[in-house]
Amino acid sequence: MPEGPETELAQLTELTVVCSVDGTAAAGVAAALRARHTRTAVLVTHDLRALGEGVVRRRVVEDDGEHDAVLELAHACVSCTLREDLLPLLVRLARDPDVAHVVLLLDPGVEVEATCEALHGLVPEGLDRPVTDLFAMRAVVAVLDAATWLDDAGSDDALVERGLALTADDERTVAQIVVGQAEFADVLVVGGQCAGAWERVRLDAVLARLAPRARQVTVADGPGARRDTEIAAMLDGLVNDLPGDARRGVPDDAHVSLLRGQPPLAREAGVSLLHVGHRRPFHPERLHAAFDVLLHGTIRVRGRVWVASQPERVLWLESAGGALQIGVAGTWFAADPTAWEDADDERRAAASLSWHERWGDREQQLVALVHDADPAGIVEALDAALLTDEELALGEDAWRRLPDPFEHRHTDPCPDLDTGVESRRGEGWG
Template identity: 60%
Template sequence: MPDRPRPLVVVCGVDRDAVLATGEAMAAADPRTVLVAHDLRRLGEGVLTRSVRHRGGWRTDAVELAHGCVSCTLREDLLPLLHHLAVDGEVGRVVVLLDPGMEPESVCEALAHVEPVVTDVLELVGVVAVLDGATWLEDAGSGEALADRGRAVTADDDRTVAEIVVGQAEFADVLVVVGSPDPWERVRRDAVLARLAPQARRLDAAHPALVPDVGPVLAELHPDARRGVPDDPHGPLLRGQPPLSRDVGVSLLHVGLRRPFHPQRLHEAIDVLLTGTIRARGRVWVASRPEHALWVESAGGGLQVGTAGRWLADSLAWDDVDALRRASASLRWDPRWGDREQQLVVLVHDAEPGDVVAALDAALLTDEEIALGEDAWRGFDDPFGTTHTDPCGELAPGAPAENTRGDQA
């Protein structure tokens, strides 16, 4: 095994052929590159297809899994395979081509934390997202379900197209944009990407067959590129230096407020985050559960609410959080509220920024409600349940939803 681990690259995208073309371009530029691809279209049957391109040729095998889920795919097949490739003397670089149903953030988290840990033996040098340049902006603002396009991984996969395409672009170190819409929509798409992934390097290709080798770009990433490391829910919400001015109707709003939301009015105001927006994410303080920081994350027309642990104002566990969070909380500490506050970033492309801010302001507690005190706040009607997904028309109040951040409430 070499002194320095061999490089590992993760490539994602909703167009299977374009993702494959990106991997093939990397393999053509470096013959010692190994490509690994999984096809999850039969995962609901407990079967996946694994293809490996090694020494210039492809080998494809069907793999049976005891449980038809993505986490089992990673734990039982991908992670052991990557460990095997890490010690193969003929391997120079490993490129994992994700199935369109696999999200890069959860995969990279597994590579770093699930046994057998891959990042101990391979160096994750970057994540590449391959975007459909002609349709990406429309997809990113939609509420369409993956199932409606026949792309759901399993029968109970209720994710949206926007959740996938926005998450891929936001998490990437390199964006490969294939194809283009009309000139006006291209300008708007580029304005959104500049704010969603400001540190990502960019390559354009007219067609999947013309995708260039991304290797040289990966070698020159921004020093603070994420390289597969997920964001801390209590870390800075603005990554890099995104443009904050409005351009072609695209705005990045930072909402910071120092009083709690009324749970019912916040629930009613959520619609403003689901229409004419690409992304909303951040920490919110809801009066009915003052000890918990809630994590809100939307993509297009869908939103999820989970918890991100306890506020430090309601916890004695200062030593259990990292130094950056302790320092940040200390700098913003309020004599009455401690570190509790609203911190949201909203990427708007077809909505009026003032309408978003006004709707959120109206959801805050009034002075009269503040005066009632925390014991009274806990009795406010709370429609969010343990976790929450919007739109919620088909869910019973408090019905559980997937929680993608932190602990359960």
């Protein structure tokens, strides 16, 4: 049989990533996945609870037993763990002909998308390509607790309050972790039980809109070896039947469709997914004031933002529960024609189809997953943050002089707003 892309892929070592804020539950699923494979499978995990002291504990589980090591890092950061230990270890395992499958179990405080982004983007020493080129990514598996997930996803509780913070100054929230895990996963393992049938309907409604491409395994029983083995068998079946648009650990570009996977837009059990689009810029200060509305009663707000004071920049807004951040996601084609050459075909096609005679590709594109707020109030707040006709007529020179709270990387709640825990996008892999 002639060799081609499919033959080459079949020869690669398989990789499955498992994540959860519940380390015990995730460890059970990861161990069952490793034991499921008849050919040699290896489980790799790093315990980062002592990261602030510059110490990381690594465990590798192979057929011949468990191998533990204590790593002392020069810098107490996740990036060092990745570069100095995980990447070289994955390269070694991928090159071992006796290893057919690697299960990577993430520490509960690590962000799964940031991890996968680093695995796809970083080139280990001695290699001329990212480590993921050596693997066939099977799936990202997220383990959720039905009893607590929805409350966690809408909260502003800090990781440090749950003992999950990676360092003493880690200000990330639980919502940032649990929402990111569910949204990025190919398969969701939902364990435990909701307080009642209504709560379960609401949980399912949120997950259907947050992760429309993900397959789901529901397990109501408590943890146990038999249960985990059954989960592994079900997971294998789901992973083998994942749709063609499954993520498989590949991060989305900021310019792709915000409604990929065709999530339901109809309201269900008080849960709504709002899609907001406008062809005029936001007033920076009024948009900042609208954050108070966006951070209450929502699970996720995300999308591309056009702020009048920065007419060249595409800003990316992303919230989880009570934490929000804004960063730069490139430039608009209308402001920087050279960006067209660097963009992929999908972004160029989308821009061409929606090109505005005056504004080009500049627009607002936001989605908000609402579970405990009035959707009309969110739409009203965002509408009120847009430039008025009078402000629009002043032109870009005047817009650039507007006071701008987004001049630098921005996180919310701000220190000067009495809205809870100040948050930032904290350390992930990378």
